Amino acid sequence: MSASSNNRIYLSPPHMGGTEQDFVKQAFDSNFIAPLGPQVNGFEEDFSKLSGLAHCAALSSGTAALHLALRILDVQPNDVVLASSLTFIGSVSPVKFLGAEPCFIDADYKSWNMDPDLLAEAVDYYISIGKKPKAVIPTDLYGQCADYDRILEILEPHGIPLIVDAAESVGATYKGEHAGKRALMAAYSFNGNKIITTSGGGLLASDNEEYIDRARWLSQQAKEPLPYYEHNELGYNYRMSNVVAAIGRGQLEVIQDRVTRKREIFDYYKNELEGCAGISFMPEAEYGKCNRWLTVILIDEDTFGADPEQIRLRLEDENIESRPVWKPMHMQPLFKDCKSFGGKVSEDLFKRGLCLPCGTAMTQVDLDRAVEAIKKCGKL
Structure with missing residues (x-):
C-alpha cells in the first residue's frame, strides 16, 4: 500500500x-x-x-x-x-x-x-x-x-x-x-x-x-x-x-498488547510532531500508566499556524477521522443551570485539543499519512 x-x-x-x-x-x-x-x-x-x-x-x-x-x-x-x-x-x-x-x-x-x-x-x-x-x-x-x-x-x-x-x-x-x-x-x-x-x-x-x-x-x-x-x-x-x-x-486476552500498541502510537506521534512549534501532547501523570486510549494534542494556533478545526477538516479531506476534545459538561446547554467549580482549564483543553486516529491496527503508512496531513497545516 x-x-x-x-x-x-x-x-x-x-x-x-x-x-x-x-x-x-x-x-x-x-x-x-x-x-x-x-x-x-x-x-x-x-x-x-x-x-x-x-x-x-x-x-x-x-x-x-x-x-x-x-x-x-x-x-x-x-x-x-x-x-x-x-x-x-x-x-x-x-x-x-x-x-x-x-x-x-x-x-x-x-x-x-x-x-x-x-x-x-x-x-x-x-x-x-x-x-x-x-x-x-x-x-x-x-x-x-x-x-x-x-x-x-x-x-x-x-x-x-x-x-x-x-x-x-x-x-x-x-x-x-x-x-x-x-x-x-x-x-x-x-x-x-x-x-x-x-x-x-x-x-x-x-x-x-x-x-x-x-x-x-x-x-x-x-x-x-x-x-x-x-x-x-x-x-x-x-x-x-x-x-x-x-x-x-x-x-x-489481548488487552496488554492493545495498551502497548496504543502507547507506541502515542510515542510515534509525539516524536514526529512535538518538534512542530505550537503542538504539545496530553501529559502522563507521575502516579500511573495511561493506556493512551486516544492520542490527544494541544494546538497553539498563533504559533502553529492552524487551529484544531482547520486541522480536523484537513485530515477529513485526506479521509482521516479525528475529533475535538470532549466539550465540558458545564458548557452543555442541558446543564446550563448546574453549579460548577472552575472551568477555565477544561474550556482551554476543549478549545485547543484534538484527538488523533490511533486504532491499534493502524499501519506505519496510516500513521505517516496522518502526521503528514497535520504538518501541512502548519507554518512553513
Missing part, C-alpha cells in the same frame, strides 16, 4: 484478537444466545482477574453501570453528585436519570482529570450549606486515571463514596493497581471505539459483593425470586448478552 492510499483511517476502531469467534462459537453451540449464560459468567471472572476487583456485573453499557451505582447508593431527587466537567455525557446523565443535581469540577493541567483542590472547595461548600454530596464521579480521561488517593483524602473524612468512571481506562494503572481498583465502585465501557470492545457493553465492579449482587438484580428488572413475575421496585433491562460477553472474553 502506498502512502498516497486514500483508505479511510478511523479514530479508534475495533481490533479483534483472533479468539473472539471461538468464544462466540461456544455460545452458539451451547444455545445460550439470550442474555446471561456461561460466557457472561466467564467474562465477569476474567475481568475480575484483570482489575483486581472481587466482584463484577457485566451490563449493557458503561452508562448503565454508573446508573446502577447511583441507585445502589440510593441517590434521590435533589441530591448532589460531584462529577468531572471534562468528560462524555454518559458519565453524568445517570445523575439526571435519578432527578439528582450534578455539580461539575474542572480539570487540572497535570492530568487533565478532576482537580482535587477544586473538589475540596466544592465538598466544603456543600457541607457548609447542609447538603453533603451523595457521591463523587471522577472520569479517567482518555485512559489516564484520576488521582484517586488525593480524592479519597478529601472524601473519606466526610464519608462520601467514590465511584470512578473508568470507561476509558481499561488496562491503565494507578500506583500499580488497575484503573478503578481504589473506588467503592468502578464503571467500565466496552463500546466499539474503546481499547477493547464487546461491540457494545459495560461493567460495574466492586470489592463489595452486596453491591454487585444488587446491581445484577436491578439489571434484570428487579424481579423477585418467585415462579411468577413480581416487582417491588423499579429495575432495568441492563444485563449483557452471552454472545456479547463471548467477544469480550477474546478481547481481554
